[in-house]
Amino acid sequence: MSGQSVLVPGRLSPRRTVPSSIARPEYVGKKAPAPYRGPETQSAETIERMRVAGRIAARAIVETARHIAPGVTTDHLDEIAHDFLVAQGAYPSTLGYRGFPKSLCTSVNEVICHGIPDSTVLNAGDIVNLDITAFVDGVHGDTNATFLVGGEEAVDEESRLLVERTREALNRAVKAVRPGRRINVIGRVIESYARRFGYGVVRDFTGHGISTSFHSGLIVPHYDDPNATTVIKPGMTFTIEPMLTLGTHEWEMWDDNWTVVTRDRSRSAQFEHTLVVTETGAEILTLP
Secondary structure, rough: OOOOOOOOOOOOOOOOOOOOOOOOOOOOOOOOOOOOOOOOOOOOOHHHEEEEEEEHHHHHHHHHOOOOOOOOOOOHHHHHHHHHHHHHHOOOHHHHHHOOOOOOEEOOOOOOEOOOOOOOOOOOOOEEEEEEEEEOOOOEEEEEEEEOOOOOOOOHHHHHHHHHHHHHHHHHHHHOOOOOEOHHHHHHHHHHHHHHHOOEOOOOEEEEEEOOOOOOOEEEEEOOOOOOOOOOOOOOOEEOOOEEEOOOOEEEEEOOOOOEOOOOOOOOEEEEEEEEEOOOOEEEOOOO
């Protein structure tokens, strides 16, 4: 990718290494992960381990974001996140997941999700999403956030508002989680809020169940999907990660089979938390 108005692929650095003392997810070195066969709701012990993984991922976001600045490459951000996670004894969940070559996703401007860190140089006025997942003690914690390169004064008002409102869409969706409701309440809240501003709501990339598996099979749409009728129950763990765009929700994929961009090349923002359903609502597990 480059920092120009339309992004192009950059140059990849060699794959970073993880000490052998750090446990790997089962899918590392395989073409695909094993299907999740575990429970829909998690035990208190598993949830506590997820709190630890979630906090590590959240702190990794904070540390990596400190290095976002004009002139910095997305590969350097990958190096920061990788080194932070390893120092915490955590494995970067994206590294080797279905062949993904890096330790976080960096999605710049029109990239909706799954951008691969490379020699792309960030420019003042860009927006960039950092998506980090930590695997530690057998569980994953997954979170992401979008940042303004060069600060508020460098980024145009339309993009700044998109980022601010995407964060608010996530906050509203988390508040909508209640035991007994169907999971499509999440997408209904996000879509109704996004429509106020004429934003596109990406439909084909969703939130997901997560615990000992990076993606358990549970789908969490960010639009009002009448077929998403799974009943929310205490102990369920999943992500909510709305992707909103300034234009179309339609997308294209680069030849790397990972980088997803808006079809009209309009900008896109995303925020994500991993949460657990409680008896009265939801607890966010990915807070620093």
